[in-house]
Structure formats: C-alpha cells, structure tokens
Amino acid sequence: MKLGSIEDLYSIYCAHPSVVTDTRKLKSGDLYFALKGPNFNGNIFAIAALESGAAYAIVDEAIADSDSYQDRIILVQDVLKTLQQLAKYHRQQFDIPFIAITGSNGKTTTKELVYSVLASHFKTYTTQGNLNNHIGVPLTLLSIPKNAAMAVIEMGANHQKEIESYCAYTLPTFGMITNCGKAHLEGFGGVEGVKKGKGELYDFIRANNGTVFIMEDYPYLQSMSQGITNRVSYGQFNGQIQGEAIDADGMLTVKINKGIDLDTIQTNLVGNYNLPNVLAAVTIGQYFKVPNEKIKAAIENYIPTNSRSQLVQWKNNEVILDAYNANPSSMKLAVENFVKLNKANKVVCLGGMRELGADTLMEHQMLIDQLKQNNWSEVILVGAEFKDCNHNYPYFDTVQDAKTWFDSKQFSGHTLLIKGSRGIQMEQLIAP
Numbered sequence: 082m083k084l085g086s087i088e089d090l091y092s093i094y095c096a097h098p099s100v101v102t103d104t105r106k107l108k109s110g111d112l113y114f115a116l117k118g119p120n121f122n123g124n125i126f127a128i129a130a131l132e133s134g135a136a137y138a139i140v141d142e143a144i145a146d147s148d149s150y151q152d153r154i155i156l157v158q159d160v161l162k163t164l165q166q167l168a169k170y171h172r173q174q175f176d177i178p179f180i181a182i183t184g185s186n187g188k189t190t191t192k193e194l195v196y197s198v199l200a201s202h203f204k205t206y207t208t209q210g211n212l213n214n215h216i217g218v219p220l221t222l223l224s225i226p227k228n229a230a231m232a233v234i235e236m237g238a239n240h241q242k243e244i245e246s247y248c249a250y251t252l253p254t255f256g257m258i259t260n261c262g263k264a265h266l267e268g269f270g271g272v273e274g275v276k277k278g279k280g281e282l283y284d285f286i287r288a289n290n291g292t293v294f295i296m297e298d299y300p301y302l303q304s305m306s307q308g309i310t311n312r313v314s315y316g317q318f319n320g321q322i323q324g325e326a327i328d329a330d331g332m333l334t335v336k337i338n339k340g341i342d343l344d345t346i347q348t349n350l351v352g353n354y355n356l357p358n359v360l361a362a363v364t365i366g367q368y369f370k371v372p373n374e375k376i377k378a379a380i381e382n383y384i385p386t387n388s389r390s391q392l393v394q395w396k397n398n399e400v401i402l403d404a405y406n407a408n409p410s411s412m413k414l415a416v417e418n419f420v421k422l423n424k425a426n427k428v429v430c431l432g433g434m435r436e437l438g439a440d441t442l443m444e445h446q447m448l449i450d451q452l453k454q455n456n457w458s459e460v461i462l463v464g465a466e467f468k469d470c471n472h473n474y475p476y477f478d479t480v481q482d483a484k485t486w487f488d489s490k491q492f493s494g495h496t497l498l499i500k501g502s503r504g505i506q507m508e509q510l511i512a513p
Contacts, residue, residue, distance in 0.1 A: 084157045087166050090139075093155075094167060097136040100223045102164075102216065109134030114164050115141070116216065127154060139163060161215070168219030169250035177229060180365070181251055183236040183244055183282050184259030185275060186411045187358045188213075190350070190389055191259050192235040194362035197379040202371040205231040210387070211405075213237035218247050231369070239265035239436060241278040248285035256286040257294045257361060258302060262410030267438030280305045294364055296320075296357050315340075315364040317356060322364045326353035331392065331401070331422050335359050341367050346380050351390045351401050353421075354414040388508050395511045397493040399424070403500045404507040407434050409444045415500050416451055424496040426458045430487070430510055432480065432501015433464025446470045458495060461487065464505050480509045 084090055094100070099111045104126045107113060113130035115123035115138060127138040131150050138144075138153065141160045157163040172179070182192050189211060196207040206225045208217065213235040225232055236247045261276045269275045283306050286293055292311035295302050297320035306312065314320035322340030326333055333350045337343040341363060348359060359380060366376040385391050388404040403415055412434065419427065429452060437444050449472045452460055460474040463483045467476055477483035487510050501507035 082152060082155060084139075084155050084163070087163075087170050090155065090163070090167055091170050093137060094171070094223070098223070098226070100164075100220060101135075102220070104130045104133060107133050107135055110136050112136060113138045114160050115139060116160055116164070117141075123160070164216070164223075165219045165250050168222040169252070171225070172222050172250060172252055174227070175225070175229065175232070177231060178255055178369070179232045179234060179251060179253045180255040180257065181234050181236055181248065181253035181282055182257045182259065183238065183279055184257075185262035185265075185279070185408065186414075187259045187355070188235055188237070189387075189405075190355060190385065191257070191358040191361050192233055193385075194358055194380060194383055195365050196233050197383045198362045198366040198371055198376050199231045199233065199369065201375040201379040203230040203369070204228055205233065207233040208235040211235075211237070215243070215246070218251060222251065236282065238278055240268035241270075241274060242281070244278060244281035245284070248282060252289075253282070253285065253291065254289075255292050255294065256282045257365075258282060258305070259357065259361070260296065260299060260410075261301060261305075263408050263437075263440075263444065265408075265436045267436045276301060276305060283309060294361060294368070296361070298357075313364060313368055315357075315360040317360075320360075320364075322360060322367065324356065324360050324363070326356040328353070328421070331399075331424070333359070335363075337363065340364075341373060341376075343373055343377050346377055348380060349384045349392075351392045351403070352415065352418045354411075354418060355390055393511075395497075398495045398497055400497045400499060400511060402508060402511075403498070404432070404505075405503060407432065407500050407502045409434060409437070409448065412448055412500065413451065415498060416448070419498045420455055422496065426495040428459045428461075428492060428495050428497040429457050430461045430483075430497060430499045430501075430507060431463070432505030432507040433462075433466030435466070435502040435504055437466075441466055442469055449474070459490065463501065463507065480506050484510055484512075 097112050101107050101111045102114050102116045113135040115127050124140045124142040127140050127144050130138050139155045182188050199205040206229050208221045238244050258279050261279050269278050287309045294313050297314040298316035315322040324335045324337045333348045333355050335346045388402050391402040393400045445466050462476045499507050
C-alpha cells in the first residue's frame with residue numbers, strides 16, 4: 082500500500098514503536114525500514130523481514146512476489162527521508178529539553194557523562210553507542226518513549242550542512258560544541274570548515290532562541306556563539322563553573338573551584354584532556370537542578386567502554402585503550418598526557434588517522450616528530466598513512482601484521498598507549 086501521510090505512518094508507529102533497519106536485529110512486531118546505499122539495498126530483504134515477524138516493511142521499490150504481504154508493505158518515495166520525517170513528527174510531540182552535542186573530540190564521552198548525570202534524576206534517553214549519523218539520529222529520536230523527561234542527542238559530522246540537516250528534525254532546544262579540532266579535514270576542507278560545520282548547531286540555537294553550554298576557555302567558541310543570548314559557561318580558567326585536573330596516577334580527578342559545591346570528583350577516565358567533558362556534565366547537571374551529590378556520584382560511577390579513555394589490565398601490563406577514534410588534535414593530547422604519566426617502560430602503539438585528505442602526510446609526520454621528542458621503550462606505527470613518513474620505528478600496514486610482532490615482544494610490566502582511527506582497529510593488538 083502507498084503512504085497516505087506522515088500522520089498515517091505515525092499512527093502505525095505508535096502501535097509498533099520499535100524501528101529497525103537491519104533484519105538481523107529484527108524482533109516480532111518491529112517496523113522494518115528498507116534503507117539502501119551504494120553497497121546495500123534493504124528492499125530485497127523486505128519479504129524476509131515480514132516473514133520474521135515485522136509488523137510492516139517500509140520500502141521505496143516495488144517488491145516482487147509480495148501479493149500475500151501487500152497490506153503490510155508501505156511504499157514510499159524515499160525510505161531514508163521518510164524515516165527522518167517520521168523522526169521529526171515524533172520529536173514534535175515532545176515539550177522537553179532536547180540537548181544536542183557535537184564536536185571534533187570528546188562528544189561521545191561527554192554525551193555519556195551528561196546522560197549519566199541527568200539519568201540519575203530524570204527519565205532520560207540518549208544516543209546508543211555511536212548512532213550519531215543521518216540514520217542513527219532519527220533512530221535515536223524514534224527510540225524515545227512518550228514518558229521521557231530529557232533527551233541527549235549526539236551528532237557526528239564529516240562535512241558541512243550535515244549538522245544543519247540533523248537539527249532540522251531533532252529541533253534541539255539546547256546545544257553544546259565540545260571543541261573544533263583537526264578532524265575530518267578532507268570532508269570539511271580544513272579547520273575553518275570544521276568550525277563552520279560544527280557551528281551549524283549554534284546557528285540553529287541562535288535562530289530558535291535556545292541555550293548553549295559553552296567551554297569559555299576556547300576563544301573560537303566564544304566567537305562562534307556571538308548573538309546567542311542564553312549561554313551557560315564552564316572552563317578551567319573562565320566560566321560560571323570552573324575546575325582543574327589533578328593527576329592521580331593517570332586517572333582524572335577534578336577539583337571544582339567555582340560555581341558549585343562539589344570539591345573533588347574522582348573519575349574512571351584516563352587523561353586530563355577529559356576535564357572539559359566532566360565540567361560540561363557538571364554544568365548541565367547544575368543547570369537542570371540535579372542534586373550535587375547525584376552529579377558527583379553519577380560521574381564517579383561512570384566507567385568508559387568501547388575503547389574510549391579506558392584503563393585496562395592486559396596480562397602484566399597497564400593499557401590506556403583509546404582506539405575508538407583518532408585525529409591530529411586528539412592524538413597530540415593523548416601523547417602529551419602519556420608523556421606526563423609517572424610510569425616506567427612506556428610503549429606507544431599508534432594507528433593511522435583517516436579522512437585527512439591532502440594533510441595526511443604532514444599530520445602524520447608532525448605526530449612522529451612529537452614522538453621523537455621523548456624516549457619510549459617501544460613505538461609501533463600501524464596503517465598506510467605512516468608509510469611515507471620519515472622515522473625508524475617499527476611500521477606495519479595492518480594491525481594483523483603488527484600483532485605478530487607485538488605478541489613476540491611478550492610485554493610485561495609495561496604501560497601501553499593504544500590509539501588510532503576506528504578503521505585501523507588497534508584494539509586487536511591485545512585481543513586474545
């Protein structure tokens with residue numbers, strides 16, 4: 082059958098409020114949206130989805146051999162656009178805070194910390210994992226139930242106009258840009274392009290009289306946010322809430338110096354570069370009147386997962402596992418933090434940084450030059466991005482090649498930093 086209106090589809094969604102795009106994750110009663118792209122076409126799985134118990138399949142191609150399922154197949158012009166339109170319609174049913182978070186570094190950790198703080202006091206829903214793109218954002222919106230009191234939405238982007246498109250159906254009332262660094266330079270066209278792209282969130286907040294939570298220590302965020310009346314600030318040196326990092330043998334402890342009576346917060350995060358992420362969560366918690374003791378407990382009880390700022394024990398070694406993503410800004414901070422650690426036998430394991438375009442060789446050489454300024458027990462570089470750089474460190478094209486060398490070293494009593502872009506999968510170095 083053909084879709085009459087988005088309201089008609091919403092009525093179906095209300096009866097079946099679980100949306101999937103992958104038949105492998107389908108449960109009985111789900112709505113199956115047959116997305117397609119350059120290398121996949123969900124339409125060909127529509128019948129299989131219905132046979133597996135999907136209540137309806139939303140498709141944008143005629144489905145052969147479907148006579149017995151015609152009343153459960155909804156034909157639309159474009160499945161992805163329909164998914165986004167449905168997400169917007171669902172979003173419009175709420176009158177609660179929608180907090181959008183984007184940035185070059187730290188947005189997922191910040192999102193998780195903010196969620197932990199708000200969820201300690203409110204019925205809060207947030208982006209699961211890393212579902213922060215043109216598919217993940219609408220799926221996140223559609224996962225929010227009617228009884229939600231807060232929503233925290235992470236927005237990733239690798240080109241301009243992407244954040245703008247997410248705002249069009251997320252309709253955030255609050256916004257935060259963690260920072261703007263050297264990430265996705267190929268798509269954004271340089272650091273200024275990154276600022277413009279991330280700044281699309283500020284543009285939406287400005288046009289709709291929303292509120293921003295801003296890291297006041299970054300002059301470029303102050304400049305980008307000009308014209309936004311409602312501002313709540315935080316920072317190490319500036320802002321309504323201020324705090325500093327205290328080194329606690331590699332783990333981040335935050336001392337609050339201004340704006341809220343919390344004294345110190347002992348986190349499970351590795352690296353002082355996570356200070357702004359913690360201060361953001363404290364600031365948002367205070368703004369929404371979460372009791373101080375709940376803010377402190379929520380942050381202290383948060384344990385990072387998915388290879389983000391994790392401290393893990395591997396055999397007889399300590400490993401800083403930060404291999405979910407990497408760009409020149411985050412790599413520089415990670416190495417700087419590793420230098421400061423009072424540890425013996427330090428081993429640096431770095432994977433290539435993706436999506437840097439014409440800056441790839443320059444940025445990787447700069448990273449190597451930074452490494453050369455210090456003495457390490459070992460340095461290992463993985464990924465074709467390092468291939469043409471000037472260095473004498475062990476180098477491997479793939480992490481599979483590197484693991485053979487890595488295992489042969491039989492590290493014991495060492496402290497290792499493992500970091501690289503997601504596509505390199507540097508965490509495999511310590512996989513069984």
